[in-house]
Amino acid sequence: MQIEERTAGSVTILDLKGKLTLGDGDTLLKDKVHSLLHQGRKHFLLNLGEVPYIDSAGIGEVVSTFATVSRQGGTLKLLNLTKRIHDLLVITKLVTVFETFSAESDAVRSFSSAAV
Numbered sequence: 001m002q003i004e005e006r007t008a009g010s011v012t013i014l015d016l017k018g019k020l021t022l023g024d025g026d027t028l029l030k031d032k033v034h035s036l037l038h039q040g041r042k043h044f045l046l047n048l049g050e051v052p053y054i055d056s057a058g059i060g061e062v063v064s065t066f067a068t069v070s071r072q073g074g075t076l077k078l079l080n081l082t083k084r085i086h087d088l089l090v091i092t093k094l095v096t097v098f099e100t101f102s103a104e105s106d107a108v109r110s111f112s113s114a115a116v
Contacts, residue, residue, distance in 0.1 A: 001025030001051075003032050008108045011043045012036055013079075017050040020058030033065050042074035043111045047104070049080030059088065066098065079107050 001018035014032065018025060033044065046062070048054075054062075062078075069076040077099040081089070089095040101107035 001028055003028060005032070005036075008104075009111075011045055011108050011111045012041045013045045013047060013104070013108075015047045015050070019053045019055075020048075020051050020061070021053065021055040022057035026057050026061040029061050029065060030068075033069065037069065037072050037074070042069070042072065044069055044074065044076045045079050045101075045104075045107050045111075046076065047079045048082065048085055051082065051085065054085055054088065059092065059094070063094065063097075075111060077101065077107055077110065079104055 001016065001020060001024055004015040004017070006013050006015070014029075016025070016029070020026065020029065036044070044065075046065075066076045079101050081100055081102075086095070086100070089098065089100075099110065101110065
């Protein structure tokens with residue numbers, strides 16, 4: 001798995017590419033977000049458009065990352081869910097936990113009220 005980082009104002013966009021599974025991306029995501037939190041970043045948008053598969057460890061890491069960011073006073077939202085990932089969030093009822101977006105511009109704009 002690869003993570004590319006970019007910013008849009010105060011929002012850090014993480015483009016995830018590849019499988020998010022046990023031993024393949026789960027610790028990479030955790031380490032990346034922890035590093036960014038230590039740099040003072042608070043608002044994260046995970047772009048999952050190029051994540052073809054996510055297992056329970058991957059879902060667990062996204063939930064854990066969400067909790068860590070929230071505890072630090074930040075916000076984490078999801079972008080470009082594939083049908084498979086959306087269905088998984090529905091089945092696990094996590095779709096009620098995460099704010100999800102299909103358009104990056106809408107997602108970035110949604111942080112402006114949270115950044116106040």
